[in-house]
Amino acid sequence: MTAKVERQIYLLSPRELSPETIAVTFAKTSRSPHSFREIAEELTDEKSADFHEKWVVGYGHASVAEHAMLHLAFENISRLAIECIESNRLASYTEKSTRYQKWEPGGYQVPDEVVGTSHEGIYRETCDLLFDEYQRSLGEVRRVVQSMHPPREDESESRWDGRIRSRYVDVCRFLLPASALANVGMTVNARSLEHALGKMFSHPLAEVRQIGEAAKRVVQQEVPTLVKYADRRKHLVESRQEGRRLAHGLSSDGERTMLALVSSDGDAELRVLAAALYEHEPCSFETAMAHVRSLDDRGRSALVEALLGSMDKFDAPTRALEHAVYTIDGLMDQGAYFEVKRHRMMTQTAQRLTAELGYAVPRLITAAGVESSYRAAMHAAAQAYTQLAKWNEEVAAYVVPNGFNRRVLLTFNLREAFHFCELRSAENAHFSVRRVALRLAELIREAHPTLAGRMRMPEGITWQSIEAENFSQV
Numbered sequence: 001m002t003a004k005v006e007r008q009i010y011l012l013s014p015r016e017l018s019p020e021t022i023a024v025t026f027a028k029t030s031r032s033p034h035s036f037r038e039i040a041e042e043l044t045d046e047k048s049a050d051f052h053e054k055w056v057v058g059y060g061h062a063s064v065a066e067h068a069m070l071h072l073a074f075e076n077i078s079r080l081a082i083e084c085i086e087s088n089r090l091a092s093y094t095e096k097s098t099r100y101q102k103w104e105p106g107g108y109q110v111p112d113e114v115v116g117t118s119h120e121g122i123y124r125e126t127c128d129l130l131f132d133e134y135q136r137s138l139g140e141v142r143r144v145v146q147s148m149h150p151p152r153e154d155e156s157e158s159r160w161d162g163r164i165r166s167r168y169v170d171v172c173r174f175l176l177p178a179s180a181l182a183n184v185g186m187t188v189n190a191r192s193l194e195h196a197l198g199k200m201f202s203h204p205l206a207e208v209r210q211i212g213e214a215a216k217r218v219v220q221q222e223v224p225t226l227v228k229y230a231d232r233r234k235h236l237v238e239s240r241q242e243g244r245r246l247a248h249g250l251s252s253d254g255e256r257t258m259l260a261l262v263s264s265d266g267d268a269e270l271r272v273l274a275a276a277l278y279e280h281e282p283c284s285f286e287t288a289m290a291h292v293r294s295l296d297d298r299g300r301s302a303l304v305e306a307l308l309g310s311m312d313k314f315d316a317p318t319r320a321l322e323h324a325v326y327t328i329d330g331l332m333d334q335g336a337y338f339e340v341k342r343h344r345m346m347t348q349t350a351q352r353l354t355a356e357l358g359y360a361v362p363r364l365i366t367a368a369g370v371e372s373s374y375r376a377a378m379h380a381a382a383q384a385y386t387q388l389a390k391w392n393e394e395v396a397a398y399v400v401p402n403g404f405n406r407r408v409l410l411t412f413n414l415r416e417a418f419h420f421c422e423l424r425s426a427e428n429a430h431f432s433v434r435r436v437a438l439r440l441a442e443l444i445r446e447a448h449p450t451l452a453g454r455m456r457m458p459e460g461i462t463w464q465s466i467e468a469e470n471f472s473q474v
């Protein structure tokens with residue numbers, strides 16, 4: 001007679017077990033016939049540390065560390081430093097929003113590199129000027145927005161402001177420099193965190209390296225072994241330095257196209273459809289592809305309908321769409337880039353933040369009568385950037401406001417394109433990123449109309465209409 005085996009599903013609670021012990025409990029199921037509960041009961045923090053030292057650190061069974069989850073709170077760090085923290089794909093973030101919160105005067109980072117040097121004066125003056133202009137424009141743009149959106153009957157002042165706040169804050173954020181301080185919460189597993197710390201320790205900015213040191217210190221209270229060996233990665237430092245040396249001389253060519261499709265392949269749609277069939281029968285991929293090629297338009301449409309037709313508003317499309325891949329050369333304001341970079345599934349190669357690619361002027365800045373002081377502040381920031389960059393290009397980026405353009409190379413698949421374009425073209429998205437999402441959808445649809453035509457894009461608006469409505473200059 002066989003023993004009755006009951007299905008068991010339960011949580012290993014982080015309230016009872018440390019992250020390292022949870023990780024070992026799961027790891028041990030690989031060799032142990034015992035239940036997770038039994039394995040956990042046998043463990044102590046010391047035994048778990050010994051296990052990790054042997055298996056994760058010693059034998060390189062690094063995936064075990066993915067079971068140790070951490071929640072890191074970063075407060076008052078610059079938005080420039082946040083870029084490094086948020087550059088890790090396998091982690092989750094929530095940060096202080098430039099859309100729903102306002103920045104107070106003086107809320108910026110003064111990096112150690114400039115403190116006490118001849119550059120400190122211009123650095124502080126520029127950040128103060130940008131913060132002053134930000135404050136001033138908040139009042140002026142708010143007045144215009146109020147006149148466009150008067151209070152509703154019986155609406156309190158604070159409710160009215162809550163309803164219209166993002167409309168004027170969205171515009172004034174173009175003035176905020178990358179030195180502006182923000183908070184960010186990060187949820188990450190110990191394996192990804194070790195990698196993230198390595199990047200921080202190898203970063204050219206002192207602030208980022210200091211944040212890395214502080215993060216490692218606090219994390220070791222919770223996971224003493226798993227990030228113990230996180231350190232500066234010589235390879236990261238040297239490859240950055242060599243890359244920079246070899247790229248020297250590739251100066252700006254004056255090209256200012258918002259998004260250019262660098263590559264996509266002609267067979268991608270067929271490949272997606274063939275992959276969708278391949279899943280269901282034991283044929284080779286070549287046979288599935290030959291079958292799709294033999295279909296007429298009606299046959300292919302029926303296949304597309306079967307794949308995507310039953311999706312409702314909240315369904316993600318099938319993973320078969322990941323077999324179509326695109327590369328885009330993008331130029332967008334730093335505010336839009338800050339939102340685009342959050343799309344972790346994409347591969348993103350961003351250039352350094354500079355003041356060399358022009359800046360955007362929101363239409364409401366013009367309408368509020370503050371365009372000349374806005375331009376003066378942007379001009380001052382560009383001059384300060386140029387002066388500081390002669391000394392240290394990395395540190396100079398701190399004074400560059402959100403309105404300046406940034407270049408980023410994006411590689412992503414069609415499934416991610418659906419997600420990004422649909423989410424970021426929605427009415428509640430910021431107009432800077434809406435413009436990008438609408439143009440991106442247009443490019444992808446031109447390349448692959450059959451599948452990309454199924455993106456659930458808003459009706460009646462285009463990237464040109466968003467641009468015309470919201471920008472005096474891009």
Ligand SMILES: Cc1cc2nc3c(=O)[nH]c(=O)nc-3n(C[C@H](O)[C@H](O)[C@H](O)COP(=O)(O)OP(=O)(O)OC[C@H]3O[C@@H](n4cnc5c(N)ncnc54)[C@H](O)[C@@H]3O)c2cc1C
Nearest residue numbers: 090091092093094095096097342343344345346419423428
């Ligand atoms: C209206 C709105 C307001 C926002 N406000 C803020 C804000 O105030 N502060 C802020 O920090 N951000 C804010 N965001 C950004 C938001 O939190 C996301 O980081 C951003 O939209 C990227 O989206 P994503 O995570 O879905 O995309 P991607 O990273 O592109 O991921 C694509 C998809 O992969 C899946 N996925 C990726 N990673 C994970 C994971 N770790 N776990 C589970 N599933 C995953 C999800 O299905 C996701 O939709 C806002 C976004 C919107 C649309």
